[in-house]
Amino acid sequence: MAQSRPAAKAKDAMDDEEPTEVAPDTKLYEELGELARFIDTTMKTLSEFSVPVSASSEQLPQAQTHLLNLKTQTEQGTHRVMMEVESIQDNHVHVGKMLKELTHALQQANVAPNLIQQVQKITQDLNKDDKRLLDIMTALSFQDLVAQSVNKLVTILDEVEHKLLQLVVVFGPYQKQAAKNDQGKANEMLKQLEATKNTSMNQDLADEILKQFGFN
């Protein structure tokens, strides 16, 4: 059958395009196949991830409990040491009074001066020990710093646990970057811990600044 000129022209055009029309389909199928394999592999990988991530999340409350126990234990231990120090301080006050009375009595009895000097020397030594006891007390303030750091770590762990659970739910190793960028409480606490480490003032610097404000 004879074709009209435009129809023949159209057929020629179709014949010309035929090889390029088949190629995209094949390529598309190949890409879809590749994508399906990628999704399959990713799903398997993600399912492997979710178990340890889930397990880690479940361990975090335990870690928090351990940290809080650590705080309680240091607090109890510190109070125990303080109790002993306070007992010795009270005892020193009592002994100090007795030594004062003894010195007075020796002076009244007009005994050898070197004996009185010895008693006074004992009083001086006792006073030096009082200073050491006070140093022990103030050194125990480490517990307060430990407790504050523990509190911050517990808050951070709480936030990390929350994030990990979110990751488990949404298969989120891909969310890592988003989590990293998050400006949550944990981030803030970490910054505070870092800042304390890097830029904390000592008393001399604080005094220098105070001086600038007229504190003499």
Next chain:
Amino acid sequence: MPADPNMKILVVDDMSTMRRIVKNILKQLGFNNLEEAENGQEALTKLKADTYGFVVSDWNMPVMMGIDMLRAIRADEKLKKIPVLMVTAEAQKENLMEAVQAGVSNYVVKPFTAETMQEKISKIFK
């Protein structure tokens, strides 16, 4: 004006160990009329209910922070003249500036020594 050894002093800190340490130092310095509070809110209640001559306070506490308590003290006609010494681990310059602006009487950075505290108290009550 030298510090009156009989004045009532309020020690404010959420950590029991720190309250005990500060009270011990104050005792050794001759102050025996000591009270304590666990946070700024409790401290304000006590300050309003009685007459205190001096407040030693931490910064970082639950319920009400030390800096907020300081602002509340300075804003209260009855309490505003009470000297407040901040004893704190908040050791950033910004914290110190904030405390100065809020009207702190002096500032001690933890960890501290008894000598530092004595020196600061002497300066406040000179």
